[in-house]
Amino acid sequence: MKHTIKTGLRAGLKNWSTLLCFEILYKIIGVSLMGNITEGLLNAILKTGNVAFISQENIGSVISRPLTIVILLGGLIIFTYYVYFEIAALLICCEAGWRGEHLTVWALWKQAFLRSLRVFHYKNLPVVLALLPVIGLSVFPLTNSLLKGFRIPEFIMDFIQNNFLMLTVFVLVLTLLNVLLFFTLFSFPAVILKGDHFIGSWRQNARLMKKKKWKTALWLLACILAFLLVAFIGFVMMVLILWGVCRLEAFPAGEKSLFEFYYLKWSAMGAVALSMLGSVALSSTVITLYHDDQGDIQPQPQKKKPTVKSVLRRTVAIAATLAMLAVYSETELGGNIVYPTDGKTEIVAHRAGAVFAPENTLAALREAVAAGADMAEIDVQQTRDGALVILHDANLKRTTGLDANIWEVDEKTVRDLDAGTSFSSEFRGEPVPTLMEMLEASQNRIQLMIELKSTGHEHGLVEKTVEQIRSVHMEQSCIIASMDQELLKESKKLAPEIRTVYITALLYSDLYDLDYADGYSVETTSLTSVMLIQAHLEGKKVYAWTANKEKNIKKILRIGADGLVTDNPELARYYQDSVGENMLLQLLTDMLYGSS
Structure with a gap:
């Protein structure tokens, strides 16, 4: 147990600044790019369908056109790649951490770009597309992308919740989807890191996990609980540190206002970091358990004597990442939401x-x-x-x-x-x-x-x-x-x-x-x-x-x-x-x- 915990921590924390930097860039570039692509595809559908708008009244006739179907499939492929690109990057970075290797942001982008293409093999594509809604509805934070925000419309959920039979079926289906994803989790490293196919790797991992499924499930649960505990302890420490700093810096009359200012700034950064690191924690656990199930021997980390140049480079990289996190957390993408002040709603x-x-x-x-x-x-x-x-x-x-x-x-x-x-x-x-x-x-x-x-x-x-x-x-x-x-x-x-x-x-x-x-x-x-x-x-x-x-x-x-x-x-x-x-x-x- 001690070895597994130590290995998992090394896998997730070895390249933590690289991962944070990647996630911020991924969200900024990805959301902007996906927004423009989505708008372009929808405008193309308007033109091919020769309609002024798309609504529930005409959606059936619009999407039944052959050219529209091609456009929708193209959009689905792009979105699928966008989601699996992040999953690939998380696993690649945690794999490098498991091996004790340092990974730069550029190297991570390059490897993620190439290896995420493997999911589009004709043997993988049906499984990959079928997994998209499962990943969106699951409890496992495999991705921090737009798919994470996928929600069933409220009026549909209200309809389901008001019907006991439908609610029962919905809960059962959701449970089965999470079980399915649980057994699929350890196929992702095989597909992305080794180039295997989903079906074959799923069967192999199912055989390996046959006697370890409850142990593996408990490890994943422990990972989630440990992450939440660390997040809570970190939050308490942040509050106490800010309270102590404010007592030292402020006049008594302004201490409360200064605390509120610092809290809003640092809690915004913390919320963004935790959201991203949740996926990192799951990925590092998956990588660690995957290698344990495969019986792989972890390479011993190579101890290199730090030089002034390497320390300076590392310090600059960490400072730049934290600066990006601070700026990102001030945007709406980072959860800093500015509400209209005209009160017209x-x-x-x-x-x-x-x-x-x-x-x-x-x-x-x-x-x-x-x-x-x-x-x-x-x-x-x-x-x-x-x-x-x-x-x-x-x-x-x-x-x-x-x-x-x-x-x-x-x-x-x-x-x-x-x-x-x-x-x-x-x-x-x-x-x-x-x-x-x-x-x-x-x-x-x-x-x-x-x-x-x-x-x-x-x-x-x-x-x-x-x-x-x-x-x-x-x-x-x-x-x-x-x-x-x-x-x-x-x-x-x-x-x-x-x-x-x-x-x-x-x-x-x-x-x-x-x-x-x-x-x-x-x-x-x-x-x-x-x-x-x-x-x-x-x-x-x-x-x-x-x-x-x-x-x-x-x-x-x-x-x-x-x-x-x-x-x-x-x-x-x-x-x-x-x-x-x-x-x-x-x-x-x-x-x-x-x-x-």
């Missing part, structure tokens, strides 16, 4: 606010107003007799218990239903409201984003909606939204004074200039800063949905979208009001200096 209560009251009800609307939401999003559908009621699903069963489609029942039947009990007995008897009731309840209190649901059974849906909005003189405080572009075109033709918003899970364009849409509402995953800038240049607004978790809420606020659609407007408002605050720093200053 409106909080939109999804389905009128579906966390504290039954969705799409007057009770939910009242909660949204009380929570300080700027706008409530509601869903409008038509009954058999043409009445406009507020309902999301085409079927009434989930919210009211009646297993019938909305176009099969009349208004009276809908009005007699209970839309509150399924949420909570506290709301027993809460009815399905009409659009007019929602308009009257929101008047002079909150704006409405009225989503028109297209079922294929509507008749006069847009005309009746516009008529009711005009009847209460709410043209300026209502937005008509829909996933159906034809409904938006009709709305803009009938009532050009009423704003329209196109709702889509996926959206890409180079202009964002739809003449029948005054704005776009996109799923948070597809929201980008470039989209926002280009839409604003066309005078359009951008809303993002449905953000109920901290990560997605903060993404929308960071980018500065015009609207944040959420089931929980109180939580969104909390994060909006606390933008720029650091809760951990507040806790530390309270502990060290007392609350003020």
